Amino acid sequence: MREIEYAAPTSVDDAIAALAGAGVCRPFAGGTDLLVQMRSVPPSEQKWVDIKRIPEMTSIALDASGLRLGAAASCWEVSQHKGLRETFPGLVEAAELIGSIQIQNRATVGGNVCNASPAADTVPALIAVGADCVIAGPDGRRTVPVAEFVTGPGTTQLGDNELLVELVVPPVAARTADAYLRFSPRGEMDIAVVGAGVSVTLASDGTCTAARVALGAVGPTAFGVPAAADALVGTSLDETALERAAAASRDAANPIDDKRGTVTYRRTVAGVLTRRAVQLAASRATERSS
């Protein structure tokens, strides 16, 4: 029997208290993964803690100290937030790629991270901008980088009584921009064959002074590719540097064969997307410097 107990607390503390109850307790935000799971494998008894009535968890705060993105803010809110698109276009692009308008209105970036699909679009985009997860639990709060938060397909660092409260991103440095590109057979309503998130910083003469490259859907979790970033730093992002970064991504990719693509295909696409995402991020960074 799919018996569910439901609670809708209005503060993080109350949510933590609700999650501390006996049995399986699950935070519930947009429900676009949880409800589908419930129907395919009806749980025995579970308590669902709806976190959408907690103001701290649905807010999006963007200011000089960076971004604090509430874990229960919907992808639609993320895509409609004007300042956010200007500041982190890659992150917004990733959030916008998730599902239909109906899904966008419910699904959350926090949920995308917690669902921990290897192909989650927002995870590489978050790694590229250096995002951290703020986790609340009975003993207070702790912060872990997004890349460490996701530990495997469908698994995260979250303990039973813990809650992902928000994602925090440091402020964007000067002449810095991000980009996220995904390859999938359909442009919309599809799952990544490969995803690539990139952030680059350019000096005033166009030299790349810092970079981050992250890949999704080519391993059990999304991951950063430091070798690709190293290939870019100190260069003018010329053809040689782009090819070296692409090669580093192909080497780092560790995909599976499945109906969406073979290992060889996914490796190749990882290189192509890395190159294109670097070029897109660089053109944005250049616009920002003018």
Add this chain to the structure above:
Amino acid sequence: MARKTHVQTTINGEQTEFLCHPHQSLSEVLRDELHMTGTKEGCTTGDCGACSVLLDGRLVCGCLVLAIEAEDTEITTIEGMASGEKLHPLQQKFLEHAALQCGICTPGFLIAAKALLEHNPDPTEHEVRYWLSGNLCRCTGYDKIVAAVLDAAQSMGGDTR
């Protein structure tokens, strides 16, 4: 069986209350408890959009919303689209363009299209197709639906209610 919960909400402008189990979806309660069967269910996994309703003005899949979440919200369903005998311009244009065959997807498309025109009263064909990508139709091939929505947008001239 766990106890049912009492939910108070507004559906198509009318105060409504119902009892539901916490696991029940909004589309299930609309159809089976409130007998508002205009909202359809196809997949119950968020893929087909047949269950589309507006929740506080936002387009959502009724199958992926818990009925219990409806407390203190405003819901719009297909039953609230026409005013009495007078069809909404989108409904009228769907008829004129023969934008339905079996009709099971139609309430979902109409609600989704209504949400689109409220958000963007003058969409391009591309914008219509993008917005409606969460609604599946196995009969019409979509072209007539898209034409009907574009025609309705034109005839409404920005008056999107």
